[in-house]
Amino acid sequence: MDVFADTWAWLIDGANWSGAGGAGQRLGEHLFLTVVCLAVSCAIALPVALWLGHIGRGGALAVNLSNAGRAVPTFAVLVLLGLTPLGRYGMWPTVLALVLFAVPPLLTNAYVGMREADRDAVEAARGMGMSAGQLLWRTELPLAYPLIMTGVRSAAVQIVATATLAALPGGGGLGRIITAGFRTYDTPQVVAGAVLVAALALAVEGLLVLAGRAADPMRGRRRASRRTAPASVPLKAAL
Template sequence: MNGFSEAFLYLNDPLNWTRRGGILELLGEHLAISAVAVLAALVLAVPTGIALAVTGRGSGIVVVLSNVSRAVPTLALLTLFAVSPIGFGNRATTIALAVFAVPPILTNTFVGFREVDADVREAARGMGLRRRQVIARVELPLALPLVMTGIRTAAVQVVATASLAALVGGGGLGRIVNLGFGQQDYGQIIAGALLIAVLALATEVLLVLLSWAVTPGQKRFPFPVRRRLSATAPEPTAAGMPL
């Protein structure tokens, strides 16, 4: 029996899902760690990105923060936290993941607001809108697609990386992989990896749909759909015109 067959058996055992410390409990911990980390990054990065974009003096700061944050591995932060008062566990992982999630949200927010046409801002001010009203009613809807792209990128990265919590005594689906390595159970390792991958893909799809729903303007389905020619439809000629 190969590893994938063992993973299939592991995932189809109801006891592995419902027991204490099982898949459902670990999934809840994984989602909680990821959600808190992304929300913390949102609270920090979105207002900062807007403020820097409004002043027009923050491009250098954004580049430096993004490059420095991306250059520091999450595992290195967890190692530093282990010898600090933060210590081990879910709290250390959540803080490290929040730091990891800031760069894409900050960069996309800054770029999204900076790319709003200056004529649009002036027109809004000419209509009597105050600065905050211009930001909320004009600039934010126009910058929202890029902001949502940054949030989606950060959320998928966080969900995929939250498995590191198992290495510092935390919870989450990474514990399945960690226990599999400890027991040399390759089926359990593959099962844990599949669960993390599926959760990351589900996060991506959910946030694509959310971005599509909240973005103003004409709605187009976010996923490409191929249209089949009906049997009665005229066949196109080489010139592109029906016969």
């Protein structure tokens, strides 16, 4: 119980949040790293997944190759990239390692979402004379949107959790709080750093859930379908 009390005391101590190297600065670094890595990952994975899902060819190979990359330890990638000339450019080795880690869930979910789009709706849109681009943006993408956003949320949470490793080769973020606690044998600081990472992950996922609902291109249709769905018939009435 003393550890939890000491952790709470660490978290509410303003001295731990202010100044250079404080929790406030580390939280900002961690959030910035998450946003940059997620944006770069989406820019790489989503166009590829959407196009492969649209044409229906090569997607399985791309998904398997991206998933195979998840077997490579992220820390090993960080160290290797730090030893290359790229290591001279600050946070970019960390960004590249986290992007490689975040691409698989984005690519997999977006591709599966495109391939599992209602084929009757797709064929009906094609029969109406839609071009390939119109079919992709007006029909397939809205139908695949829920799975795409699931992949985005999964990638974002993984980036938040894995970005703590950036502190090991000397990067920033909340991982610096944890590593500093290990160096000084300060258990409450280590636990406080872990709590902050978990809280940030939950906050990022919650924000993405809200943003996903607000940006859902079929939000109105799904809401209307729920209102007009027939009520289930009680078992006794059915008998």
